[in-house]
Amino acid sequence: MKAQQDQLVIYNTLKGEKEPFIPLVEGKVGMYVCGPTLYSEPHMGNMRTFINFDLIYRYLLHLGFEVKYVRNITDAGHITNSAGQEVDSIGAAAKAEQLQSLEIVYKYAVKFQELQRIYNMLPPSIEPTATQHIQEQIEIIEQIIANGYAYEVNGSVYFDTRRYMQDYNYGILSGRKVDELENETRTLNAQDEKRFFADFALWKKANPDDMQIWRSPWGNGNPGWHIECTAMSTKYLGKQFDIHGGGMDLKFPHHEDEIAQSCGSFGCNPARYWMHANMLNVNGQKMSKSFGNYFLPKQILEGSTGLFEKSYSANVVRFFMMQAHYRSNLDFTQDALNAAEKGLSKLTDAVATLERLEAKETSSFDVPALVQSFYKAMNDDFNAPILVANLFEATRLINLVNDGKEQISAPDLALLKEKIAVFVFDVLGLQKEAAGAESRLVPVMELVLDLRGQARTNKDWTTSDQIRDGLAKAGIVVKDGKEGTTWS
């Protein structure tokens, strides 16, 4: 696996290009991914990012890296809205639902956990929350002030962007130039306490109606949104670690400000590799809460999105996402989901066929090269769609062996079985299809199909077809294959 580790190349947003992945400590990876803000149930678009980083996590694990994967849960923090006001979105949701802030967070955290299980995502090593790390956030803010990159005004603390720019490059990640921003962004309004439009809040003085308030050296208040990630990543992964990930939409200002906070407090960019997952689209437009074009993962499973005629399993949705690269947009359409459903079925059928194959003396095709193509795809910036294409090539060959048109040796067969299982289940995170049917139905179907089999033996096609048509009405499809009749 070490040899494969050395082949891994990652697209680093910081550099704008792919680079060989060299961890700070050989064989170990520290990875931080910005998690959800739990003021509502995560929608399918949110899930895409987490599923993509789950893929990355899984592949790093398969390569034998010892990975510490930290993904936070935002359960506090003030953000700046379009009107330039500092807003507590969780507090707002709490008021709307007439619950306490922590009730809101807990309610949606439970749902998020459930979704992670359904979509077969491995749990991160740690899922820290912002509210558990207020002290760490305060300490970092104090450090930034001590270093001269932040100032206090009336119980709030702001990052001093102009001062920071004298020593560091603000915009290093997003490519933004502050002087360009200046003309285009909202201007300071009269009651604004910031010295400069690009300054951002590290700590915000409490409002009388705030639901959550913490003590600080600057009085009672709330942390800013960006500082929590700096505090938690530093605490669990150190001042510098390997990979920082998140959605494309967090690049600016969230990640840019994280870099500023880390540089402003510890003097270094927190992560060597910044990775950004692209958005999930609906009709060519980003799925988002504010556009209203979103739907919930549960609605896909239930077929209640209102957009599609039928439901799709979590496995199908996951496979669908694996057919697009994590850095590309992906359009969520019914045709595409149907195609994924059929394709997945073809792939899982071949996985089952593989178990039944019989080995011959020699192989008629290059199995090690085929297996190597799986690694080559994933080593190239986690190119899952290429991996899937190569798995379909394997599928074709498996079927040809099954038909006796190709042959495979015993060692090659063992290798292929092992690696197909690794890439389909461990890396892509697809699940073996559950039996699906109710257990009581199984003996009933055995009986019915046995009777139909007798009719067929007697060439009593009328009875045989009557049974088949009747079952079809109940949604059960009967298939007559070479090795007997199956149903689903």
Place this chain on the structure above:
RNA sequence: GGUCUCAUGGCCGAGCGGUUAGGCACCGGUCUGCAAAACCGUCUACAGCAGUUCGAAUCUGCUUGAGACCUCCA
């Protein structure tokens, strides 16, 4: 308005200068009592216009169109 990204066959979606991406659909075939399913095969596209090159989907310029960020967002 600024910054940036992208435009691929009926649909989704890889591709980073020369090789069939792949899946779905369509079509042809095998199998089958019929059907369905399954399997095999076929289908050669890169928004437009110029340019660079022996050679361009891939590089450059322009045009057109779409999207993202600039405000919370995964």
